[in-house]
Amino acid sequence: MAQIFHPSTNTLSRISIIGVLVGLLALGGAIYAGNMSYGSRVNVPIEQPVQFSHKHHVTDDGIDCRYCHTSVDKAAFAGLPSTETCMTCHSQIWSDSPLLEPVRQSWATGQPIVWQRVNDQPDFVFFNHSIHLKKGVSCVTCHGRVDQMPVIWKDKTMSMAWCVDCHRNPEKHIRPREFVYDMGWQPNMDQVKMGLQLIKEYDILPAQQLTNCSICHR
């Protein structure tokens, strides 16, 4: 019987098997990386039709969150400002700034500005802003220091694990109601100790119930 394969095929066959395995691993790794927090677009600035700076409006001008996001403490949706909200000031100041051209366009034509959503939960998630504020969850907890963002970005993954983290241990994240809009507030006592007190005070449900599927998926 004649040899079918050259001696070099021995090495070749082993290298190719290892190569395929390494290739598959690399492929898996790439897919994996693409799906982790990078994939959820955290910290990626989002371009808006108007180059609005939260930093300027909140920190420099001292405007409260609720001035623009009017329904945040009353409804599920925090609300996006209408053109009229912008124009309450900008009809008077910076009224000819080229940056504000889209706002004036919208005002003139009646076509609303198309703001790009930064944090958007899928339809199968029931999320309500008002209850969170009521129970002492601050804007900062989920949206980060928006008052320091010249352009807006998503600060947290908004993944389910992240939500449930807090639902499981709310005491690590809540604060007194009166400070929920205070972006720079720091507790003057132990967070957990305070959190446990507040849980009692605000009748926050036990973790067993807060992690019930139907709390968010109804």
Added chain:
Amino acid sequence: MNPLVYPDNKLNRLQSIALIMAVVGLVLFVIGFITSPGSVWQSYLYAYLFWLGVTAGSIGLLLLHHMVSGGWGFLIRGQLEAASRLLPWMAVLFVPLAIFGLFNIAGMNALYPWTDPEVAHHGVVQKKLGYLNIPFFLIRAALYFIIWGVIAMLLNRWGRTQYDRSDPEVTNRLNHLGSFGMVLMVITMTFAMVDWVMSLEPEWFSSIIGLLFSATHTLSAMATMLALFAYINGDLPELLVVPRRYFRDQGNLLLALVMLWAYLSFSQLLIIYSANIAEEALWYVHRERGGWGFISLSLIPLHFALPFLVLLVGSGLKQNPRRLAGVALFIVVMRHVDLFWWVAPTFRHHLYVTFADFGAPLLIGGIWLYLWVGQLRGRAILPVYDPRLEGHLPAQEVEVVSHV
């Protein structure tokens, strides 16, 4: 002529042991009767279930053997047949159970709660009264014993010829009996266990019970027979004419039955655990609280893991009847624990044992063993004319020569 018969000296010793067992058992049972009369029939039931299991399981093993002719069956076939002949006695031993199980006698409550009108006309139980009533219960019991008895009789009548002469027709007939009989056996055993075990908690039901008890009775029988096998003919070099594989097959069947117990029991647990329905889960709640949880958990390592590992890894052990008997004896003990666990927690919400719990198995076991040894006397060990038996058998060689 079949030269290999059960040795008398061993049988005599075993019969004396059986007598001592019966006497000690009787004393303990009577003490139990005096100290805690309310629970003696629970003890009797679980002990009866074990020895009924050995008897009916022996019939099952014989049927299986005739059906698939596994090597495990040839060496213990005589023992199995002797056990199957004890079926009428098991029917006799059933009588006290039926009397005290169904009727309130001497101030003792009946064992089966559905005989109590209070229970019977309450909740879900009243819908089952078409099945759970005393006359039908007795008719069914009679039917089970008749069917099992007929199967045992045929097994013995036809099987016997294979010890004395060659008859291919008998082999064929036994093969058919194996398959038909198995069908009948499993179905009747299912209903028997519904009647005698499941109806102890009349709200509870688990449809796996028939297969579970068919398997565990077979395990009881196999373990008991292997334990006795080494005692009766452990020293017989004559038996080594058969292939060594037969010894290994015995161990393998024991292993398979241990695994089957684990598989069926675990399936039942997991399904009931997952559904968490009140009527069903209560049964496990009874076996979890009041100290019973410890016994429940100990069944996993002791009734399954330990015998499983020993039988799986110890392949040398499977070829050594004496060492195999050690494992088998351990399984016999665990079978008692398991049956006790099936019966007692229903009534005893806190774990305790009575004298009768030890007396009943010794009493019934002693009687059973005594009668069983009697059935073995003068009998041949090997069915040398079974054409499927292999090995260097003197009788068969003569047969072959005469054919040539």
Added chain:
Amino acid sequence: MVQPQRTDETFEMIGPGHNYESVTEKISSVVLSRRISVLWLALVLVFAHIAGLFGLGAVMTLFWGVGTWGNNIPVGWAFGIINFVWWIGIGHAGTLISAILLLLHQNWRTSINRFAEAMTLFAVFCAAQYPLFHIGRHMYAYWMFPVPNSMGLWPQFKSPLIWDVFAINTYLLVSALFWFVGLIPDLATLRDRARTKPAKIIYGMLAMGWRGSALHWRRYTALYLLLAGLSTPLVLSVHTIVSFDFAFGNVPGWHTTIFPPYFVAGAVFAGFAMVLILAIPLRAAFHLRDVITMKHLENCAKVMLATGMIVVYGYIMEVFFGWYSGSEYERYMTFVTRMNLNESPYAWSWYALLICNGLAIQPLWFKKVRTNPLALFVISLFVSVGMWLERFVIIVTSLTRDFLPAAWGNYSPTWVDWALYIGTIGLFFTLFLLFIRLLPAISIAEMRELVAHHGHGTASFTEHGTEEMADARLVEEHPTNKF
């Protein structure tokens, strides 16, 4: 008077007059022959077209979504799971034949194990399609595995559906390994006997340089036995877990503890039916009557009867415990939804099921039927239909009529459902037909072993004892061969 027996039928495990060379030649020539039979080609084309239906259904599902299927509330699970369980069950016989019968020293497995294993692989492959398509969001299929993902979510390990993922994947992988390991010596044979260079190279690469070294054989046989030992509980676990899919749900007709053993028996039952459906034409078409003999067919028939009786026992238990449970939902399910032809639109399926799985197998009690290939073929078809109906009954009757009459509804499959189902049948047979021409359908190495045990194929043997004795001797002498 003794009936004259047909010359090409034998009741032994291998026909007389075979030696190493002749079995090798006989089996490998099926693969290496360059002649392509018209019948084979025609069948491949027909089945490939039927498989095309699967492609069509798949495209519909991917493009339009699962809404093209007939499933809807209350029957959220229908053809998808029926077909899934049906195929998985069919796959089980392959493993049973190769693994359990190997452990039990049943040498009659030798000539049917290879194609039975192939059958397992293809059947499990077909089965896996349904959950894959049913999940709807196919790009997230990997969420079923325990990999960290952007949701930070782990699989729900208390659900039997996740156990299914583990069981099916393990089963597929272990079966594939078992099959491939078994193929290696035969691939070497094909490499050495192939006449064309491309065939030599392809089979040579697949054989991985197998040269039959004694040391290699030693490790190989140890591995093969241990894989058989692992596959045996594995195959039982797979269908047990499939049965949990139902038994874990508190739905009338589903939640019953007998499901695990009853499903396993049903799987083996359907699987052996499929083995017969494949083996009977195979042995006729490729003149393999002396390798897949009447003894094999009869033994398959016996297993089918035994498992069929367990399934029938399961039906009896379902009815009895439906009543004995005392639950009005269980009773309604059993006696109205399943049995009452006037009240229930699906009662026909329960009776059809009894006819196919209960009545049709009863003739198998007779040896005359068990040794009649045509009768076996017909009965096997009945059983295949019956086992499909069984899953139909379990799923559709239970879901259409559950606890709340207000939530009742009916179910009917759409043409996409049918396309996907019939398509997988085409897929299965196409793969199988390709397999029998590309790889040896019978293990050549094991057939040679069988020949070796019977004195080089010269002496005909009458009982199967001899080689079992040899096995026992081998194990006694060499403890490593034990398992």
Added chain:
Amino acid sequence: MTYVLDQSHQALKIGEDRLLYGYMAEFEHAEDVVAAARRVRDAGYKKIDAYTPFPVEGLSEALGFRDHWIPFLMLIGGIVGCIGGFALVYYCTVIAYPLNIGGRPLFSWPMYIPVTFECTVLVAALTGVLGMFLLNGLPMPYHPVFDHPDFDRASSDRFFLCIEARDPNFDFTETRRFMETLGALHVSDIELRK
């Protein structure tokens, strides 16, 4: 003339460009190769191997192979898979993602058994198969023994026995003479390609 092993220590230099891998005897019957193997082993040869179309009973023992790696590897694989599977489920359900499922305790061990079991089987099977390939040095599409003119029958109906040149007892003429006495059909040289 003295013969020396070449650099790879696999073969004997027997000429300008020729390397001898070993001598190969060819047999017709399985029993013959077992008997021959026993004799070769008794004669003190260590670097020997037989090539057969199916696993011949007793052959590897006759050749003196004592290899228990496969069961050992699979046992280790099984243990790793078992502990790993259980740990995985425990980690997911108790540590990483404790979720209330129907009011059951987080650590519901009966629910862990199926996945643990599957992982045990999977890892044991994978280690066994990979171990078999690695130990046997497969894939190895090229091997000197394939040069034997009859070797295609090693996968059909012939049995071969090889004494390799790297064996310390190997002698160019003596070994050949010894092999002629084994009752083989014929004995031939296996050369190693450069």
